[in-house]
Amino acid sequence: MKNLKLLIIGLVISTISSMALADGHWSKIRIGTEGAYKPWNFTDESGNLVGAELDLARDLCKRMNAECEFVQQDWDGIIPALVNGKYDVIMAGMSVTEERMKTISFSDVYMTEPARFYTTNSNSLSTFKSGDKTLNLDKDSSVTSGTISSLNNAMKGMNIGVTVATIHENFANEYLDVNLKTYPTQDEMNLDLVAGRIDAMLCDTGAAESLMETSSGKDVVTFGPNIFGGLLGSGVGAGIRQGDTDLKAMFDKAIAEANADGTISRISMEWFKKDIAP
């Protein structure tokens, strides 16, 4: 009985103190991530969350003198869970887009990468030749429409995969005239690309390159231009509730510092084998 009483008192005290600390001071920041988007954030063989964003988050938290706690959340509910207060920040390879800015706000961009199409070398798409190396959606449609229609011609009637509620799905809905398949995670889409259920997938280059390093992804090849800008957003940033402007300011400052001293480049080289710092 006595122990129970002590336990209850202890719980009450710790709850009150943690509430007091969280109020405005952000000594503890809960970071929501998906854990299924290699190499951004994923779960290793022993079940630990790892990836470029986990390393970056730990570095940023050190700079902000805050304690970081990671919360795993499925992608399709990742924004509602932030809004509902399940965690305070999203770091999940999420691109900053105008559409998402209607619901949440973002820190400054910490990494940026183009999107690309991937297929397998036995598929006819692997021989697709694109005139242009890049497709910048910020440019006028007179510049971009040629490339987009040549992509559409090549993929007519084919099954093309995207992950649900991503910039890539938005791109497909806006520009592509194909049979679209939406997947809950990149991992599941990877399996179906390799199995030949889809002819191609549109995703972020880092995610596809980490598939291509594995033995099951050895036949995966890319085609078409590097795609960026427009509705693909301005790069990956940390999602923050619109009211938490103080937290956004803390992240912006920490990201700027980490970018200036080369930390972001170092983490990027380690996980992406290339520098994708902004």
Add this chain to the structure above:
Amino acid sequence: MRFELMYESFFKIIEGIPLTLQVVSISTVLGLALAIIVALMRISGRKSMSIPAYYFVYLIRGTPLLLQLYFVYYGLGQFSFIRESILWPILKEPYWCGIITLTISTGAYSSEIIRGGILSVSKNFIEASGALGLNKIKTFLLITLPITVRQALPAYGNELILMVKASSLISIITLMEITGIARTIISKTYAPVEIFLVAGSIYLIINFIIVLAVGLAERKLGTVKAN
């Protein structure tokens, strides 16, 4: 509550009803055939028949449906000998993978319902039928089967409702049925409460119709006697 959003998404979500009903009805019919075979194997009295049937039911009831669906869809596609086999045109399609998994699942559960129904038929009826000079097959078709159907109906109605709900799992293998469409809308509108309420009500309506139909059948067959 965003009522306008609920109204708009209702019309998008009902587009998933045909796929839900298709998958449920095809797997229910195929599953019932499978269930009858498995149930007859279980009560055949021959070990070579009853033991495989027993382990089939044990395996399927003992593992989660979600896992089975992942196994059939993502798992089998990993093997190149399956991808090169004549089965691949079927296993390649998420639609058929969903139907196969649900058929196996309902086949296992329903076989136990049917077995229970058959075992509930009183020995006296069988003996009486023999005394009347009916052979084994006639006894089964005219005596055992009608009583089994009557006895098993309430439990089987339960299974039908479970099937409608289980079909929501096929949204994870890219099939855009009721739940799949609802999840897609949620990921764009960030309004889980509203959209799931709409999707939930659609399931309620479908299952209400099933409850009515099963109740009607029960009265027709005399499972429940009018008081």
